Amino acid sequence: MSGWALRTEGLVKTFTLHLQGGARLPVLYGVDLSVASGECVALAGPSGAGKSTLMRCLYGNYGAEGGRILIRHRGETVDLTAADARLVREVRRETLGHVSQFLRVIPRVPSLDIVAEPLVARGMAPDAARAEARALLSRLNMPPALHALPPATFSGGEQQRVNLARGFAPGYPVLLLDEPTASLDAANRDVAVALIREAKAAGAAVVGIFHDTDVRDRVADRLFTVEPRPEASRSAA
Amino acid sequence: MSDAPILEASGLHLRFGSVAALDEVALRVWPGEVVAILGESGSGKTSLLRVLSGTVAPDAGEVFYRDAAGVLVPVHVAGEAALRRLARTEWGFVHQNPRDGLRLGVSAGGNVGERLMAVGARHYGGIRAAAAEWLRRVEIDPARMDDLPRDFSGGMQQRLQIARTLVTRPRLVFMDEPTGGLDVSVQARLLDLIRALVADLGLAVLLVTHDIAVARLLAHRLVVMRRGRVVEHGLTDRVLDDPQHEYTQLLVSSVLAA
Ligand SMILES: Nc1ncnc2c1ncn2[C@@H]1O[C@H](COP(=O)(O)OP(=O)(O)OP(=O)(O)O)[C@@H](O)[C@H]1O
Ligand SMILES: Nc1ncnc2c1ncn2[C@@H]1O[C@H](COP(=O)(O)OP(=O)(O)OP(=O)(O)O)[C@@H](O)[C@H]1O
Ligand SMILES: [Mg+2]
Ligand SMILES: [Mg+2]
Numbered sequence: 001m002s003g004w005a006l007r008t009e010g011l012v013k014t015f016t017l018h019l020q021g022g023a024r025l026p027v028l029y030g031v032d033l034s035v036a037s038g039e040c041v042a043l044a045g046p047s048g049a050g051k052s053t054l055m056r057c058l059y060g061n062y063g064a065e066g067g068r069i070l071i072r073h074r075g076e077t078v079d080l081t082a083a084d085a086r087l088v089r090e091v092r093r094e095t096l097g098h099v100s101q102f103l104r105v106i107p108r109v110p111s112l113d114i115v116a117e118p119l120v121a122r123g124m125a126p127d128a129a130r131a132e133a134r135a136l137l138s139r140l141n142m143p144p145a146l147h148a149l150p151p152a153t154f155s156g157g158e159q160q161r162v163n164l165a166r167g168f169a170p171g172y173p174v175l176l177l178d179e180p181t182a183s184l185d186a187a188n189r190d191v192a193v194a195l196i197r198e199a200k201a202a203g204a205a206v207v208g209i210f211h212d213t214d215v216r217d218r219v220a221d222r223l224f225t226v227e228p229r230p231e232a233s234r235s236a237a
Numbered sequence: 238m239s240d241a242p243i244l245e246a247s248g249l250h251l252r253f254g255s256v257a258a259l260d261e262v263a264l265r266v267w268p269g270e271v272v273a274i275l276g277e278s279g280s281g282k283t284s285l286l287r288v289l290s291g292t293v294a295p296d297a298g299e300v301f302y303r304d305a306a307g308v309l310v311p312v313h314v315a316g317e318a319a320l321r322r323l324a325r326t327e328w329g330f331v332h333q334n335p336r337d338g339l340r341l342g343v344s345a346g347g348n349v350g351e352r353l354m355a356v357g358a359r360h361y362g363g364i365r366a367a368a369a370e371w372l373r374r375v376e377i378d379p380a381r382m383d384d385l386p387r388d389f390s391g392g393m394q395q396r397l398q399i400a401r402t403l404v405t406r407p408r409l410v411f412m413d414e415p416t417g418g419l420d421v422s423v424q425a426r427l428l429d430l431i432r433a434l435v436a437d438l439g440l441a442v443l444l445v446t447h448d449i450a451v452a453r454l455l456a457h458r459l460v461v462m463r464r465g466r467v468v469e470h471g472l473t474d475r476v477l478d479d480p481q482h483e484y485t486q487l488l489v490s491s492v493l494a495a
Contacts, residue, residue, distance in 0.1 A: 018483035019490060060472065062479040085458045085472040086267060106454070108429045 005205035012066035042220035097172030249298035258284035260465040273456035329407035335394035346382035392423035
């Protein structure tokens with residue numbers, strides 16, 4: 001155990017906008033981030049600096065341009081920038097969780113099954129997975145009547161609680177949180193804070209974007225500042 | 238992760254006169270994986286599916302299928318009898334037009350049951366029960382079992398085709414625009430059904446579509462084609478959220494929030 005669970009080395013991300021005459025938008029350059037098990041690192045930096053971009057690169061949702069993204073997976077080190085699609089899926093199933101700012105709704109699937117799905121994918125029996133999903137949704141103050149409904153018609157806060165339950169249920173060793181509490185009321189924010197703290201106590205390495213400084217102060221061990229690139233701020237202006 | 242691909246193709250070329258329908262295409266599919274082939278009309282999607290399933294011979298290139306016994310079958314060398322056996326047992330086809338995949342003059346139950354009989358089922362009561370169960374799974378009232386599919390709506394016909402295809406539990410399913418001819422609300426229901434069945438049965442699926450929302454919902458991995466070439470491939474959300482190729486950026490930008 002040399003400490004880190006997730007790290008980047010010289011991470012570079014530039015967008016090439018082919019539909020805008022091939023304009024190049026440099027966002028991340030030489031990012032070195034290292035997160036240990038049990039630690040929560042909050043990403044900081046002005047709007048447009050590249051916090052969400054970094055987070056998406058870490059999840060493999062955006063492809064890195066250069067550098068490496070290393071993650072401890074099944075006791076070994078995997079470079080996500082070089083991993084093929086199948087290995088990334090496996091890492092996401094077992095090691096790397098992600099709570100996005102908004103739930104991407106799957107039509108007609110009940111909330112309970114949306115939360116249970118990652119558990120079943122990891123081999124849990126469907127009934128046991130549903131029981132866990134039910135417990136977590138209840139803890140997030142989701143009334144039982146909503147568990148059986150697809151979240152398409154839910155309020156923003158309700159959808160986000162489904163999203164949180166789905167992200168926290170499996171107990172991923174590495175967890176990425178993009179504005180996890182933005183649409184929650186105070187009571188549910190407290191539940192989210194408790195979930196993050198419990199995940200850390202269980203050894204999870206957590207990377208988060210928290211615009212809510214109160215939440216950030218309650219969960220983060222330190223800040224990591226994403227420096228805006230001069231070219232990026234010029235293009236974004 | 239150490240498991241071998243179920244389907245493996247390399248160096249595929251196919252020409253129709255001056256048109257290159259396939260131009261140096263390679264592709265691998267693993268068990269349990271849904272791979273979507275995405276691209277505009279005429280980009281070579283159907284041609285690729287036909288070559289992969291042995292229906293059309295390529296001008297160059299090879300396709301290998303690894304069968305249930307672990308034997309590597311060279312699809313274009315194996316011969317008609319071997320392909321017919323695979324089509325009956327280990328492969329399934331879902332056509333865009335259900336009329337191409339159903340026998341319209343045979344009852345709904347018969348359409349499902351005869352596939353079972355083709356793989357050796359003999360017990361009439363068992364076949365009938367299995368057919369009823371599959372009709373239920375695709376949300377067709379089993380009371381319609383003895384009706385002819387010619388009188389079914391397009392969406393029902395498509396669901397029946399899916400039941401007929403999946404009843405034998407194929408290992409690899411080829412689907413060409415399975416929701417193509419249907420209106421939007423019927424499509425959503427069907428996609429949802431396909432998504433659940435594919436996950437339940439752990440099927441490998443090769444899905445041809447020009448619809449990004451369909452690919453987003455069903456596929457683990459995408460292959461983007463243009464003029465017979467694969468211009469980009471990778472994890473579905475990576476390709477759609479951070480497209481690298483000019484053509485993929487154009488495809489993604491031309492739809493609203495897929
Ligand atoms: N998929 C994309 N394609 C092109 N450019 C993108 C893409 N995603 C992000 N960008 C650009 O990258 C830059 C950084 O954006 P990002 O969303 O990472 O900023 P951020 O630090 O999260 O800002 P905020 O605090 O406002 O959420 C912006 O200029 C943005 O326009
Ligand atoms: N049997 C054939 N004879 C002549 N040309 C053909 C034949 N089959 C396909 N083509 C041509 O090959 C190219 C690729 O066709 P294909 O059917 O594979 O496209 P596709 O991507 O499936 O398009 P669509 O989305 O419209 O179904 C087209 O230019 C088509 O006209
Ligand atoms: Mg952001
Ligand atoms: Mg076609």
